[in-house]
Amino acid sequence: xxxxxxxxxxxxxxxxxxxxxxxxxxxxxxxxxxxxxxxxxxxxxxxxxxxxxxxxxxxxxxxxxxxxxxxxxxxxx
Amino acid sequence: xxxxxxxxxxxxxxxxxxxxxxxxxxxxxxxxxxxxxxxxxxxxxxxxxxxxxxxxxxxxxxxxxxxxxxxxxxxxxxxxxxxxxxxxxxxxxxxxxxxxxxxxxxxxxxxxxxxxxxxxxxxxxxxxxxxxxxxxxxxxxxxxxxxxxxxxxxxxxxxxxxxxxxxxxxxxxxxxxxxxxxxxxxxxxxxxxxxxxxxxxxxxxxxxxxxxxxxxxxxxxxxxxxxxxxxxxxxxxxxxxxxxxxxxxxxxxxxxxxxxxxxxxxxxxxxxxxxxxxxxxxxxxxxxxxxxxxxxxxxxxxxxxxxxxxxxxxxxxxxxxxxxxxxxxxxxxxxxxxxxxxxxxxxxxxxxxxxxxxxxxxxxxxxxxxxx
Amino acid sequence: xxxxxxxxxxxxxxxxxxxxxxxxxxxxxxxxxxxxxxxxxxxxxxxxxxxxxxxxxxxxxxxxxxxxxxxxxxxxxxxxxxxxxxxxxxxxxxxxxxxxxxxxxxxxxxxxxxxxxxxxxxxxxxxxxxxxxxxxxxxxxxxxxxxxxxxxxxxxxxxxxxxxxxxxxxxxxxxxxxxxxxxxxxxxxxxxxxxxxxxxxxxxxxxxxxxxxxxxxxxxxxxxxxxxxxxxxxxxxxxxxxxxxxxxxxxxxxxxxxxxxxxxxxxxxxxxxxxxxxxxxxxxxxxxxxxxxxxxxxxxxxxxxxxxxxxxxxxxxxxxxxxxxxxxxxxxxxxxxxxxxxxxxxxxx
Numbered sequence: 001x002x003x004x005x006x007x008x009x010x011x012x013x014x015x016x017x018x019x020x021x022x023x024x025x026x027x028x029x030x031x032x033x034x035x036x037x038x039x040x041x042x043x044x045x046x047x048x049x050x051x052x053x054x055x056x057x058x059x060x061x062x063x064x065x066x067x068x069x070x071x072x073x074x075x076x077x
Numbered sequence: 078x079x080x081x082x083x084x085x086x087x088x089x090x091x092x093x094x095x096x097x098x099x100x101x102x103x104x105x106x107x108x109x110x111x112x113x114x115x116x117x118x119x120x121x122x123x124x125x126x127x128x129x130x131x132x133x134x135x136x137x138x139x140x141x142x143x144x145x146x147x148x149x150x151x152x153x154x155x156x157x158x159x160x161x162x163x164x165x166x167x168x169x170x171x172x173x174x175x176x177x178x179x180x181x182x183x184x185x186x187x188x189x190x191x192x193x194x195x196x197x198x199x200x201x202x203x204x205x206x207x208x209x210x211x212x213x214x215x216x217x218x219x220x221x222x223x224x225x226x227x228x229x230x231x232x233x234x235x236x237x238x239x240x241x242x243x244x245x246x247x248x249x250x251x252x253x254x255x256x257x258x259x260x261x262x263x264x265x266x267x268x269x270x271x272x273x274x275x276x277x278x279x280x281x282x283x284x285x286x287x288x289x290x291x292x293x294x295x296x297x298x299x300x301x302x303x304x305x306x307x308x309x310x311x312x313x314x315x316x317x318x319x320x321x322x323x324x325x326x327x328x329x330x331x332x333x334x335x336x337x338x339x340x341x342x343x344x345x346x347x348x349x350x351x352x353x354x355x356x357x358x359x360x361x362x363x364x365x366x367x368x369x370x371x372x373x374x375x376x377x378x379x380x381x382x383x384x385x386x387x388x389x390x391x392x393x394x395x396x397x398x399x400x401x402x403x404x405x406x407x408x409x410x411x412x413x414x415x416x417x418x419x420x421x422x423x424x425x426x427x428x429x430x431x432x433x434x435x436x437x438x439x440x441x442x443x444x445x446x447x448x449x
Numbered sequence: 450x451x452x453x454x455x456x457x458x459x460x461x462x463x464x465x466x467x468x469x470x471x472x473x474x475x476x477x478x479x480x481x482x483x484x485x486x487x488x489x490x491x492x493x494x495x496x497x498x499x500x501x502x503x504x505x506x507x508x509x510x511x512x513x514x515x516x517x518x519x520x521x522x523x524x525x526x527x528x529x530x531x532x533x534x535x536x537x538x539x540x541x542x543x544x545x546x547x548x549x550x551x552x553x554x555x556x557x558x559x560x561x562x563x564x565x566x567x568x569x570x571x572x573x574x575x576x577x578x579x580x581x582x583x584x585x586x587x588x589x590x591x592x593x594x595x596x597x598x599x600x601x602x603x604x605x606x607x608x609x610x611x612x613x614x615x616x617x618x619x620x621x622x623x624x625x626x627x628x629x630x631x632x633x634x635x636x637x638x639x640x641x642x643x644x645x646x647x648x649x650x651x652x653x654x655x656x657x658x659x660x661x662x663x664x665x666x667x668x669x670x671x672x673x674x675x676x677x678x679x680x681x682x683x684x685x686x687x688x689x690x691x692x693x694x695x696x697x698x699x700x701x702x703x704x705x706x707x708x709x710x711x712x713x714x715x716x717x718x719x720x721x722x723x724x725x726x727x728x729x730x731x732x733x734x735x736x737x738x739x740x741x742x743x744x745x746x747x748x749x750x751x752x753x754x755x756x757x758x759x760x761x762x763x764x765x766x767x768x769x770x771x772x773x774x775x776x777x778x779x780x781x782x783x784x785x786x787x788x789x790x791x792x793x794x795x796x797x798x
Contacts, residue, residue, distance in 0.1 A: 002115060002219065002220065002222035002223055002273075002274075002275045002276065002797065002798055003115065003720075003723045003796065003797055003798065004222065004274075004275040004278070005081065005720050005721065006079070006080035006081065006331075008079070021717075022078055022717040022720060022721055023078045023713045023714055023716050023717020023718070023720065024653065024654065024713050024714040024717055025651050025652070025653045025655075025714050025717040025718045025721060026651065026652040026653070027650060027651045027652070027721060028650060029197075030197075030199055030226075030229065032229045033225050033226070033229065033337060033339060033340045033343070034337070034339065035339060042079070042080060044275065044278055044331050045721075046222055046223065046226070046275060046797070047168070047196065047197050047198070047223060047226050047797050048196055048197025048198075048199050048200070048226070049197070049225065049226045049229070051222065051225070051275065051278050051279060051337060051340065052278045052279075052331055052332075052337055054080060054330050054331055055329070055330050055331070056330075058329040058330040059080055059330035061329070062308075062327070062329060062330055063083055063084075065308075066086075066089050066092075066093060066304055066308060067089065069092065069093060069096050069308075069311070070088070070089045070090075070091070070092020070093050070095070070096065071092060072092075072096060074095050074096060074098070074099035078713070078716060078717055078720065081720070085779060085780070087707070087778075087779040087780050087781055090779075090780035090781065091780070091781050094781075114798060115798070121784060122778075122784060123778045123779075123780050123782055123784075124777075124778045124780065124781075124782020124783045124784045125780065125782050126782070127781070127782040127783050128780060128781060128782055141798060142798060143798055168796070168797045168798075169723075169794040169795040169796050169797070170794070170796045170797055170798050172794055173791075173794065194794070194795070196649065196650065196722075196795065196797075200650075219797070219798070223797065303780045419790065420790040429796075429798065430796065430798075431798055438787075439785075439787050440784040440785060440787070441784060441785070442785065443771065443773045443775055443783075443785045
């Protein structure tokens with residue numbers, strides 16, 4: 001439910017704030033709910049707050065799994 | 078858009094759909110509930126039911142905080158907005174939802190109430206600081222995803238010593254709602270759950286383990302993109318076929334077993350459980366909602382004002398209760414599409430874009446030979 | 450020695466002055482406002498006559514007339530302002546009948562206290578849009594309302610044009626089998642304007658696509674006079690406009706999501722706000738519904754024009770007693786593209 005989106009951290013700002021970018025659009029958000037966010041990280045953003053860091057390795061693993069499954073030959077039942 | 082577009086790939090989607098079709102046992106029915114309104118919306122918006130084999134039936138659960146907010150609580154928000162000196166701040170989702178007598182925040186605004194749409198609790202805080210002459214009340218709604226941002230705002234309000242900021246809390250909880258649905262004799266027999274995406278980012282996957290074991294149902298936590306949903310369905314089909322009832326995490330790129338401990342701690346510091354809360358379409362659910370702790374009483378709108386507490390019943394012909402339990406589909410409700418449409422919602426399922434009836438109306442009503 | 454009498458003792462203070470009620474009173478103050486701001490900007494033969502009306506000969510044939518009101522907020526946005534928008538929008542309404550726009554009128558309802566500098570900026574922008582389009586504003590009107598009774602300035606327009614002989618372009622002419630073409634990307638204007646609205650904090654380099662489409666239309670009609678329908682998807686976006694046409698023509702439609710052009714920034718902004726680009730306004734794009742044999746040549750004509758460089762074929766008309774606009778999603782599913790009751794609101798859920 002809650003629309004939340006992965007966005008790229010492009011600038012770290014004082015007061016636990018940051019600028020993020022999604023598809024070329026930039027927004028200021030709060031980092032009050034996360035720790036150790038660095039420039040170049042992707043964060044999940046909801047109502048102006050980062051809720052978590054996105055794990056690029058897990059993302060890659062998931063996509064690779066999708067590719068593998070979707071290309072498996074399947075027999076019609 | 079990175080981490081979004083890749084998870085919408087059409088070719089891979091069709092490949093996953095084929096894999097699901099290959100693993101579904103012929104003649105077997107799989108009744109899977111997606112708890113979260115975001116998943117209901119995604120399934121409709123991407124037309125995913127067209128890709129799923131006939132044996133799979135997706136049942137749309139009550140995970141839409143706008144939908145399950147009782148009419149009485151909207152009336153209470155309208156009451157607050159009408160108090161002298163109050164500026165009511167709200168997320169866009171709530172503005173058109175009708176309370177009693179078809180009143181809504183948008184209509185109240187048109188009649189002169191000071192109601193502002195905000196994107197974030199930060200906006201409401203900033204407004205309170207900019208306008209010390211106004212009493213800023215934030216209309217807080219949402220599941221566990223949206224609660225931490227409210228907690229942050231309350232703590233900041235306390236640190237700043239703001240005298241003119243308060244919150245009307247309507248935050249609700251996911252696991253109690255799942256349990257309530259499963260405990261109900263009336264719910265259709267469910268074979269598994271698609272678990273919420275971003276709620277789980279906050280609470281982690283651990284809270285579902287008890288329910289999976291106790292009710293013996295598999296739970297697969299899924300992201301919101303179409304490939305996430307399809308993969309989760311595949312994982313559920315496998316668990317059902319193998320007789321397993323485990324919690325699996327498809328959304329591993331954003332969800333861990335522990336979740337966001339920092340956010341959880343903040344919420345625990347600021348909020349406490351209400352003994353019960355009314356959910357539109359479900360009735361009273363125990364331990365399912367949050368109130369602001371006494372330590373933050375100065376920022377609790379329900380303590381600052383004598384907010385009326387009235388329970389308003391839905392139209393008796395409204396079938397939302399049955400629809401939320403998978404007993405009926407939207408088209409089987411007499412009111413669907415006749416009296417009840419997104420422009421004139423009669424019950425929780427139609428009230429927001431994510432409700433089962435609204436999603437079907439907006440994206441799917443061309444099926445099934447319905448009239449416009 | 451007497452000093453020569455001047456019409457107005459002092460010029461308007463365009464840098465710091467504000468509109469006041471006397472500027473709408475019909476007296477000398479109003480005449481000065483009209484002269485120094487509007488006539489100075491538009492400066493054409495008709496206006497120089499300073500009548501309350503413009504007189505001109507009408508060439509014979511079928512005329513088109515349209516009227517519009519512009520109440521946009523904010524008044525100035527990336528890629529345009531209420532003035533240029535008023536010119537483009539009115540020209541486009543005329544052009545969507547396949548007509549050549551001839552003349553425009555412009556009425557201004559100005560709120561007391563409105564800065565003269567902003568009024569001049571708007572008038573100059575309108576004049577430039579009008580000149581570039583080759584469609585003069587030949588008559589106008591000015592009113593001033595009390596402070597609080599108007600949102601800065603409202604502009605109402607009318608436009609007239611001439612339809613080429615034998616051309617009949619209308620919303621009720623689409624038939625099953627006809628092809629649906631779009632002249633370019635969807636959602637640019639709405640998102641550009643939203644980025645400047647209070648309460649929606651996001652930054653983007655997106656600009657409004659506000660533009661006059663009549664030259665593009667003329668080229669299209671010349672190539673394929675059998676075009677059935679033209680319409681610009683303004684408020685309500687592509688979704689509203691396609692649904693209007695299915696209702697008028699009593700047909701259904703099937704479009705392909707992957708073929709509808711949308712800029713990355715529009716996608717990004719819509720994702721952030723929880724909006725659907727198909728419901729977001731455009732001010733420099735058109736939908737063209739044509740017989741299937743004309744589709745390829747029309748696409749070529751559109752793509753050769755700067756305002757149609759990203760033109761695309763997006764779908765087809767079909768028989769459907771329920772008049773739905775159906776869409777095949779990128780994943781291969783189906784859904785409908787519905788007509789919203791009101792404006793989309795940003796959502797968090």
